[in-house]
Amino acid sequence: MNKTAPIIPRYPDAEHVPAWRRALAEAVTRPAELLALLTLPEEPTAASAADRFGLRVPRGFIARMRPGDRRDPLLLQVLPDAVECQAVAGYLHDPLGEAAAMAAPGLLHKYHGRALLTLTGACGIHCRYCFRRHYPYAEANPSGQHWAQALAYLAADPSLHEIILSGGDPLSLPDERLATLVDDLAAIPQLRRLRIHSRLPVVLPERITDELLDWLTESRLRPVLVVHANHPHEIDADVRQGLRRITAAGVPVLNQSVLLRGINDAADSLCALSETLFEAGVLPYYLHQLDRVEGAAHFAVDDARARALIREIRSRLPGYLVPRLVREQAGEPAKTPL
Numbered sequence: 001m002n003k004t005a006p007i008i009p010r011y012p013d014a015e016h017v018p019a020w021r022r023a024l025a026e027a028v029t030r031p032a033e034l035l036a037l038l039t040l041p042e043e044p045t046a047a048s049a050a051d052r053f054g055l056r057v058p059r060g061f062i063a064r065m066r067p068g069d070r071r072d073p074l075l076l077q078v079l080p081d082a083v084e085c086q087a088v089a090g091y092l093h094d095p096l097g098e099a100a101a102m103a104a105p106g107l108l109h110k111y112h113g114r115a116l117l118t119l120t121g122a123c124g125i126h127c128r129y130c131f132r133r134h135y136p137y138a139e140a141n142p143s144g145q146h147w148a149q150a151l152a153y154l155a156a157d158p159s160l161h162e163i164i165l166s167g168g169d170p171l172s173l174p175d176e177r178l179a180t181l182v183d184d185l186a187a188i189p190q191l192r193r194l195r196i197h198s199r200l201p202v203v204l205p206e207r208i209t210d211e212l213l214d215w216l217t218e219s220r221l222r223p224v225l226v227v228h229a230n231h232p233h234e235i236d237a238d239v240r241q242g243l244r245r246i247t248a249a250g251v252p253v254l255n256q257s258v259l260l261r262g263i264n265d266a267a268d269s270l271c272a273l274s275e276t277l278f279e280a281g282v283l284p285y286y287l288h289q290l291d292r293v294e295g296a297a298h299f300a301v302d303d304a305r306a307r308a309l310i311r312e313i314r315s316r317l318p319g320y321l322v323p324r325l326v327r328e329q330a331g332e333p334a335k336t337p338l
């Protein structure tokens with residue numbers, strides 16, 4: 001995500017704008033408004049951090065925050081903070097070496113058997129810790145003029161069995177568009193699985209539409225959805241209902257989280273997150289150690305503490321509710337278990 005990322009396109013015909021797109025367009029983008037909605041005092045320094053990576057948060061997500069609590073775990077994920085502007089040694093623009101893994105514009109092929117398309121820079125929410133906050137989406141958007149190039153690369157590699165739609169957030173694209181892109185991908189015979197990485201089912205449950213379930217389940221490709229929630233407060237009744245609709249349609253849903261200091265670095269929160277997600281039919285997948293991206297150093301949890309947390313969680317939950325603690329390291333053949 002970056003400042004030059006495409007904004008959500010507007011529909012010319014307002015009557016046919018789906019509710020989720022209206023909710024996206026109405027997201028809060030001014031720190032002063034967010035703080036006022038939570039009855040918190042203004043923070044003039046938030047604006048300068050927002051200048052580098054804008055604030056964006058849907059109103060439904062704000063409704064899950066506790067008014068008056070500056071340390072609310074959902075608020076801390078989105079509120080720009082002056083500490084982001086301090087340079088910290090070892091925190092880089094492209095910590096994962098993604099520029100080197102780009103097989104075609106917007107197509108990352110790092111791991112055996114699967115490749116990842118960054119379809120759009122647009123997200124429903126801007127997470128302050130995002131490792132792609134400096135990603136060159138404007139140059140690396142494969143779904144426009146570079147689409148044929150991406151398809152040709154995929155078609156030429158018989159070892160590729162899975163295609164991952166990522167971003168930004170791929171579900172910020174309209175369903176008609178996604179249906180067409182998925183049709184093109186399904187025409188590549190060696191592809192078997194379609195994986196979607198999206199935070200929208202959590203931050204904007206209205207996004208789970210009939211049209212989305214149609215293209216997701218009608219493709220020849222076997223679908224799997226990986227959502228992204230970090231804290232149990234993110235899962236309210238609407239989110240639970242949306243996630244259940246997806247699993248009821250036969251699509252497995254997994255969750256990945258980022259371990260974030262002051263937000264979810266406590267065994268109680270992480271256990272409650274796994275339990276809450278399971279209630280909604282979702283299994284934990286990864287718990288990521290923070291990628292060392294410029295502006296996110298204040299969220300880092302050291303490895304020893306991260307390992308201790310996972311040991312504690314393992315002692316409390318059934319094995320299938322324990323996420324895999326991993327770090328992504330440039331040049332490695334898979335995420336590295338800790």
Ligand SMILES: *Cc1c(COP(=O)(O)O)cnc(C)c1O
Nearest residue numbers: 108109110111114115116164335
């Ligand atoms: C994380 C990632 C994947 C997926 O890895 P899994 O371990 O299969 O979840 C694929 N490609 C890239 C470039 C990635 O960063």
Ligand code: SF4
Nearest residue numbers: 123126127130168199
């Ligand atoms: S939704 Fe994902 S890609 Fe978008 S800002 Fe958050 S972490 Fe980054």
